[in-house]
Amino acid sequence: MRDLTEKTISEQTIYEGKVIDLKVKEVRLPDGKIGKREVLNHPGAVAIVACTKENKLVVVRQFRKALERTIVEIPAGKLEKGEEPLDSAKRELEEETGYTCEKITKISAFYTTPGFSNQIVHVYFTNELSKGTQQTDSDEFVDVMEITIDEALRMIETGEIIDAKTIYAVQYLQLNKG
């Protein structure tokens, strides 16, 4: 297999923000020419496929400024500094939905937009939920819902569910019934 590596020649930090930072890198392409790459660094995130005893998927409705609309997603959030993904998944699940869980299993991890960002989402599954305490961040407003797979599939049809991780979650449940 060919070596397709693009070595960094120089880089410039454009922005260092609360969640993300943006760099522009000059790179040596495999053919020796010079190219430019925009790279957005993200601390990484977790998402949780959480099912109730009634086999319903726990989801949250929230406004997404980047989309200028409210959509329905599985609970998710970014990793805090030094936090392990497993701990982050348990924390985000309780903060966003008010559910705690004893047993939780990693089922996947994927980059969401490898073309320009290193954001990775670690995905966990649990169906052993207990009632805890919802406690969202001060700038986070979410409504919790519990939906069947059929309802989730209808919400994909209507576009209420329209994000990669939640569509992944629904397909995961279809492929791993019972």
Added chain:
Amino acid sequence: MRDLTEKTISEQTIYEGKVIDLKVKEVRLPDGKIGKREVLNHPGAVAIVACTKENKLVVVRQFRKALERTIVEIPAGKLEKGEEPLDSAKRELEEETGYTCEKITKISAFYTTPGFSNQIVHVYFTNELSKGTQQTDSDEFVDVMEITIDEALRMIETGEIIDAKTIYAVQYLQLNKG
């Protein structure tokens, strides 16, 4: 259902790049307080689930600077200005893989990172491929591969396939066998 809209109070453009631009927006939160949102605008993208007569998935190996590694993905690319997603899908498929197709069907569209970006990926399926001409962009270096679903599942295990749209594609093929 509650109105969770966050109205923009002011916005600042941090960066306007070749592919993406970055804005920081001050918003009015649902409780009346003021919050800050980082929003990365992207022109949108297409991805293609392309299967050969032998029922193999066409994928490309490419170096992703944001990840500093080479990964295997389904063919994809960003929309050009004014371009329809369907035309973009046919164009990207031929440019990246050298395959043309007569019939191609939209199977999904999803936001990859609604937490900070409006990047949407329109996903198409085709299994009617003909040989065309590979012609990548001057700064794009890809190796084309054709893999079975079992090989794809193994590459998910090993992490060679580790991006959301390609994992979506493999799940889609598992759910829509034959």
